[in-house]
Amino acid sequence: MSSRVLLVIDLLNDFLDRKGALYCGAGARKIIPVIRSLVDDFTRAGDPVIYLRDAHAPRDKEFELFPPHAVKGSWGSEIIPELEPGETALVVDKTRFSGFFGNNLSELLAGIGPEEVWLSGVLTSICVMDTAGDLRNRDYSVVIPVEAVADIDSRSHQFALARMEKVYGARLITVAGPAEGRGKAGAHKGSVDETLGEVLT
Numbered sequence: 001m002s003s004r005v006l007l008v009i010d011l012l013n014d015f016l017d018r019k020g021a022l023y024c025g026a027g028a029r030k031i032i033p034v035i036r037s038l039v040d041d042f043t044r045a046g047d048p049v050i051y052l053r054d055a056h057a058p059r060d061k062e063f064e065l066f067p068p069h070a071v072k073g074s075w076g077s078e079i080i081p082e083l084e085p086g087e088t089a090l091v092v093d094k095t096r097f098s099g100f101f102g103n104n105l106s107e108l109l110a111g112i113g114p115e116e117v118w119l120s121g122v123l124t125s126i127c128v129m130d131t132a133g134d135l136r137n138r139d140y141s142v143v144i145p146v147e148a149v150a151d152i153d154s155r156s157h158q159f160a161l162a163r164m165e166k167v168y169g170a171r172l173i174t175v176a177g178p179a180e181g182r183g184k185a186g187a188h189k190g191s192v193d194e195t196l197g198e199v200l201t
Contacts, residue, residue, distance in 0.1 A: 004143075005114040006042045008035060008051045009099060009121030009128055011083050014069045014076030016122070021069040021076055024122050028150035032082050034175065035120045035148050043086055048112055050105070051085050052121070052131070053077060055093035062096065099131040106138065116141045119170075120148035125156035129164055136168040145175040 014020035016029060042049050054070035055077050056062060063069075070077040072093065085091055095102045109117070117140045119128055128149050132142050144164060151157035164170040 002047050002112055002114055004042070004116040004118060005048045005050060005109065005112055006038055006118045006120065007099060007131065008039065008049065008083065009119065009131060010052065010054055010070075010123075011035065011080050011121055012054060012070055012076065013078050013080055014054075016080045021067055024150060024152050028122055028152070031120070031122075031148050031150045032080070034145065036083060038118070038120060038145065038148060038175065039083065039086075039089075042118075043088060048114075049085070049089045050108065051079055051083075051089060051091045052099040052105070052127075053079060053091055053093050054095070054127075056095055060095065097127050097130040098134045099127065100134045109138070109140065114140070116143050118143045118145065120145060122150050123156075124149045124151040125153070125160035129160045132164045132168050132170055136170075142168060142170040144170050144172050146172055147175060 011032070012020070014022055015024050016032065017023065039049050055072035056068075056070055058068075058071055060068075060071075079085060079091070090108065092099070092103050092105050092108070094100075094105075100106055117135050119132060119135075119142060121128055128144075132144070135142050142164070144161070146161060149157075149161075151160065161172060165172050
């Protein structure tokens with residue numbers, strides 16, 4: 001049993017490479033070194049790292065909402081080179097926003113039995129938030145390093161963080177940069193209460 005698990009959500013070519021079908025922008029790329037540091041930290045500690053990867057069928061119904069992207073087996077569905085999974089990491093395909101859809105993630109987590117599940121990746125307001133909700137529905141404690149998640153829209157990003165904290169009980173933290181080492185995490189000081197109120201009114 002491990003006390004924590006790191007989920008790396010959709011760090012794929014189609015989202016993080018400039019040539020990708022749904023490139024999330026330069027701002028989203030800033031989370032790459034933060035997640036690299038988290039992956040290395042968890043791996044050194046012997047804590048599981050699970051990569052969640054969009055892997056759609058060529059005519060997936062989701063393409064009625066978004067342009068085709070991350071088709072299973074394509075370059076776009078591959079994890080970016082900067083975050084290539086290590087030997088001990090697990091890669092789990094998904095076909096919808098939640099990381100639990102159409103795969104064995106629920107069984108994997110049940111077998112690990114973590115005290116906390118840490119979330120990282122894109123987009124904060126879509127796949128990260130939907131995965132956080134399904135974790136909460138399964139009674140897992142969720143931790144979100146705010147520098148390790150990104151969105152294409154700052155307002156959606158802030159709303160999602162606020163909602164995950166207020167509705168799902170997620171713990172928002174800030175983490176040290178790669179050069180500062182392990183163990184430097186603190187409570188997030190953002191104004192999530194104000195953000196949620198502004199969006200809902």
